[in-house]
Amino acid sequence: MTDKLQPLREQIDAIDAQILELLSRRGKVAQEVGHVKAETNAPVFRPEREAQVLRKVADNNPGPLKDQDVQTIFREIMSSCRALEKRVTVAYLGPTGTFSEQAVFQHFGSAVEGLPCVSIDEVFRATEAGTADYGVVPVENSSEGAINRTLDLLLGTTAIIGGEVSIPVHHSLMTRTGSMDGVTVVCAHSQALAQCQAWLNLHHPNIERRAVASNAEAAVLASQDPRIAAIASEMAGEQYKLGVVQAHIQDDPHNRTRFAVIGRQAAGPSGTDRTSLVLAVPNTAGAVYKLLAPLAVHGVSMTRFESRPARIGTWEYYFYVDVEGHQQDVAVRRALDELKANAAFFKILGSYPVGL
Ligand SMILES: O=C(O)C(=O)C[C@]1(C(=O)O)C=C[C@@H](O)C=C1
Numbered sequence: 001m002t003d004k005l006q007p008l009r010e011q012i013d014a015i016d017a018q019i020l021e022l023l024s025r026r027g028k029v030a031q032e033v034g035h036v037k038a039e040t041n042a043p044v045f046r047p048e049r050e051a052q053v054l055r056k057v058a059d060n061n062p063g064p065l066k067d068q069d070v071q072t073i074f075r076e077i078m079s080s081c082r083a084l085e086k087r088v089t090v091a092y093l094g095p096t097g098t099f100s101e102q103a104v105f106q107h108f109g110s111a112v113e114g115l116p117c118v119s120i121d122e123v124f125r126a127t128e129a130g131t132a133d134y135g136v137v138p139v140e141n142s143s144e145g146a147i148n149r150t151l152d153l154l155l156g157t158t159a160i161i162g163g164e165v166s167i168p169v170h171h172s173l174m175t176r177t178g179s180m181d182g183v184t185v186v187c188a189h190s191q192a193l194a195q196c197q198a199w200l201n202l203h204h205p206n207i208e209r210r211a212v213a214s215n216a217e218a219a220v221l222a223s224q225d226p227r228i229a230a231i232a233s234e235m236a237g238e239q240y241k242l243g244v245v246q247a248h249i250q251d252d253p254h255n256r257t258r259f260a261v262i263g264r265q266a267a268g269p270s271g272t273d274r275t276s277l278v279l280a281v282p283n284t285a286g287a288v289y290k291l292l293a294p295l296a297v298h299g300v301s302m303t304r305f306e307s308r309p310a311r312i313g314t315w316e317y318y319f320y321v322d323v324e325g326h327q328q329d330v331a332v333r334r335a336l337d338e339l340k341a342n343a344a345f346f347k348i349l350g351s352y353p354v355g356l
Pocket residue numbers: 030033034044045046047049050053077078079081082085
C-alpha cells in the first residue's frame with residue numbers, strides 16, 4: 001500500500017505548495033486592496049463582491065469537490081484575506097454556542113471577532129453605536145415564523161440590512177450524563193421548546209419545560225445541574241461538555257432559521273439581490289391590495305409578506321415585505337417610488353445579496 005500511496009502523497013504535497021503560494025499572493029493583493037480602501041475610508045467588508053466570488057466559484061467548479069464545499073473553502077479564504085485588511089467585529093445573540101454564532105461564521109467565515117450580546121436589542125445597539133461593525137439577528141424560523149422582536153427593532157433602527165444567511169437548526173436533548181435519569185426540567189429558548197413540542201409531548205410529556213434566554217444558557221444550566229436537560233445545538237453541548245440523550249428532536253427535520261446581517265453601510269448590487277422594506281397603509285378596504293399594485297406593474301416579485309400589529313400610533317399594522325432585486329435596479333426603484341407615494345409609512349430596510 002505504501003508504495004502506491006507515496007507518489008500520490010508527493011502529488012498532493014506539490015499541489016499544496018502551489019496552493020500555499022497562490023494563497024500568499026492573494027493575501028498580498030488583499031493587503032493592497034486594504035491600503036486603497038484606507039485612503040478613502042471605504043468599508044472593508046463588501047458583501048456584494050463576496051457573493052459574486054462565491055457564485056463564480058460554484059459556476060466554474062470543475063468537481064469532484066461539491067459546489068457547497070468549494071464555497072466554504074473560498075469563504076474562509078476571503079475571511080482570512082479580509083482580516084488582513086481589518087478584522088471585523090460582529091455582534092450576535094450569545095452566549096457562544098448559539099445558532100446565531102453559527103450564522104456569523106457561516107456568513108463571515110471564521111476570521112472575525114464575535115461579540116456575544118445578551119439580547120437582540122443589544123445586537124442592534126452595538127451595531128448602531130459602532131461597538132460592532134455588523135450584527136446578525138434572527139428574522140424568521142421555517143417552523144415557528146417571524147422573530148417578532150427583530151421585526152419591531154428593524155422598524156426604528158438606523159442600521160441597514162446588508163445580507164442574509166439561513167442555517168439548518170437541529171436541536172438535541174442533552175444532559176450532564178447523557179441520560180434522563182433524575183431529570184425534572186427541560187430548559188431551552190421558547191422558540192426551541194416550540195420547535196420540539198410534538199417530540200417532547202410524545203417522549204417526555206410530564207417533564208417541566210422552562211423557557212430561558214437562549215439555548216446556550218440552557219446548556220450552561222444543564223452543565224451545572226444534573227436535574228436539568230437542555231435543548232440546544234450539539235455544538236453548544238460539546239462546548240459545555242454535555243452528553244446527547246437524543247439528537248435531532250426538532251419536529252420538522254428541515255427546520256431552518258434565517259438571519260439578517262445588519263450594519264451601517266448599504267450593500268451594492270451583486271446581480272442576485274433582495275430588498276426588504278416596511279410599509280403601513282390607512283385601514284381602509286382594499287388599501288393593501290392597492291398599495292402593492294406597483295410591484296406587479298413593474299414586474300417585481302414579492303418573496304415575503306409579514307404583518308405586525310402597530311404597537312403605538314395611528315396605523316393598525318406594519319407590513320414587512322421582501323422583493324426580488326436591488327433598490328438600484330430600475331424596475332425596483334420605480335416600484336418602490338410608487339409604493340412610497342401611496343404608503344402611510346415607508347422604510348427601506350436594505351438591499352443585499354440573496355443568501356447562498
Ligand atoms: O474586493 C475587495 O474589496 C476585497 O477587499 C477583497 C475581498 C476578497 O478577499 O476577495 C475581501 C474582502 C471583501 O469583503 C471582498 C473581497
